[in-house]
Amino acid sequence: AQRVTQPEKLLSVFKGAPVELKCNYSYSGSPELFWYVQYSRQRLQLLLRHISRESIKGFTADLNKGETSFHLKKPFAQEEDSAMYYCALFNNAGNMLTFGGGTRLMVKP
Amino acid sequence: DAGVIQSPRHEVTEMGQEVTLRCKPISGHDYLFWYRQTMMRGLELLIYFNNNVPIDDSGMPEDRFSAKMPNASFSTLKIQPSEPRDSAVYFCASRPPGRAQGYTFGSGTRLTVV
Numbered sequence: 001a002q003r004v005t006q007p008e009k010l011l012s013v014f015k016g017a018p019v020e021l022k023c024n025y026s027y028s029g030s031p032e033l034f035w036y037v038q039y040s041r042q043r044l045q046l047l048l049r050h051i052s053r054e055s056i057k058g059f060t061a062d063l064n065k066g067e068t069s070f071h072l073k074k075p076f077a078q079e080e081d082s083a084m085y086y087c088a089l090f091n092n093a094g095n096m097l098t099f100g101g102g103t104r105l106m107v108k109p
Numbered sequence: 110d111a112g113v114i115q116s117p118r119h120e121v122t123e124m125g126q127e128v129t130l131r132c133k134p135i136s137g138h139d140y141l142f143w144y145r146q147t148m149m150r151g152l153e154l155l156i157y158f159n160n161n162v163p164i165d166d167s168g169m170p171e172d173r174f175s176a177k178m179p180n181a182s183f184s185t186l187k188i189q190p191s192e193p194r195d196s197a198v199y200f201c202a203s204r205p206p207g208r209a210q211g212y213t214f215g216s217g218t219r220l221t222v223v
Contacts, residue, residue, distance in 0.1 A: 034211045043200065044152075044214040051209060086152065094208055095140065095159065101151050 002027045004089050006100035013077050014108050021072040021103050023061075023087030032090040033070045034097065035061055039083045047085070048072070057081070077107045113215035115201050121221045127189040130218045133182055134203030142212065143176055143186050144200040152200075158184065191222045 003026045013019055025031055033050040047056055050063045050070060061072045070087060084104050088097040114133040122128050134141050142157040156166040158178045166176070173192070178184040188195055198219050202212040 032208055036211075036214075043216045044202075044212075046211050046213070049209065049211060088211070090208055095164070096142070096154070096157055097212060099152050 002031075002089055002091055002098050004087050004098050004100035006085075006087055006103045008103050009101070010104045010106065012106045012108060015079055016076050019072075019074045019077045019081070019105065019107075021085050021087075021105065023070045023072065023100060025068050025070065025087075025089050027068070027089060027092075029092065031063070031065075031070075032094075033061075033063060034088045035059070035070075035072050036086040036088060036099075037083050038086070038102075044086065077105075079107045079109060081105060082107045113201055113203050113213050115199075115215035115218050117218060118216065119219045119221075121223065122191055124192055124222055125190045126222075127187065128191045128195075128220060128222075130186040130199050130201075130220070132184045132186070132201030132215060134184070134201070135205075135213055136182065138203035138205050138213070139181070140204045141178060141184050142202040142204075143184070144202065146198045146200060146217070147196075155186070155199075188220075191220075193222045196220055196222050 005024045035048040036044045037047045038044045048061050059074045061070050063070050084102050086102045087100040116131045139160050143155040145153045155168045156176045161178045176186045198217045200217045201215040204212045
């Protein structure tokens with residue numbers, strides 16, 4: 001069965017420091033992975049899709065099939081990046097997402 | 110596109126009362142999901158529908174919870190009777206037939222049962 005693991009519940013960095021939010025997955029086949037962001041008391045919003053290899057708000061994520069990882073990175077964190085971040089993976093049938101437990105990012109001034 | 114619309118945004122009710130949460134998915138989206146979010150348990154999938162048909166309700170906590178989708182543009186999640194431990198934020202999400210866009214979430218309903 002597929003699984004998504006975000007090993008850090010909380011990540012605290014200073015403004016301007018690099019950020020890496022870890023996501024590991026277990027899946028047989030070609031994974032389809034996403035990152036969602038949830039700002040305080042708001043809805044979850046799609047941040048990145050691995051398939052599009054895009055950079056949104058300075059964030060990037062690279063799929064590493066060898067390490068089964070999809071870590072989210074940003075070279076210089078901003079205070080407005082403080083939020084909950086969820087990594088998600090489509091299941092084998094391709095009809096629903098499996099979410100990780102989430103990582104709360106706190107960017108201190 | 111107004112996105113996924115949920116109502117009410119906030120609900121405070123007394124223990125034992127019936128609570129109904131509502132969701133309008135994005136037009137053309139054929140999957141609809143109900144999630145519950147709490148500090149302790151994070152994001153939990155309760156149930157999801159495909160073409161208005163419930164596909165997997167294994168996440169529904171107990172018989173007090175029920176969900177319906179009478180048509181493609183409307184779904185309800187009902188709790189009867191409500192209990193304080195049901196206090197949470199309930200999110201609805203929808204997605205189109207293709208997977209590339211992932212899900213679109215609604216703004217959630219913050220439920221407090223006192």
